[in-house]
Amino acid sequence: MKFVLEVKESKVEMLIALLNDLPYVKTKPLTPYKAKVLEDVKEAVDELNMVLAGKLEARDADELLNEL
Numbered sequence: 001m002k003f004v005l006e007v008k009e010s011k012v013e014m015l016i017a018l019l020n021d022l023p024y025v026k027t028k029p030l031t032p033y034k035a036k037v038l039e040d041v042k043e044a045v046d047e048l049n050m051v052l053a054g055k056l057e058a059r060d061a062d063e064l065l066n067e068l
Contacts, residue, residue: 004030004038 007015019025030038050056 005015016027019027047056051058
């Protein structure tokens, strides 16, 4: 199972040390770019779920392409 954690900068060193002491846990920090991509994908999925639930109106694809 994988987790993504957001930790205060001042507590990162302590948390990494704790996690590295556990033999069944592997740690791998995300680069700022990968963290941004992950956040953007999460936001897109949340918006899609809102559209599917009828809580948000979808935009026309032609309108979106014209905007680009």
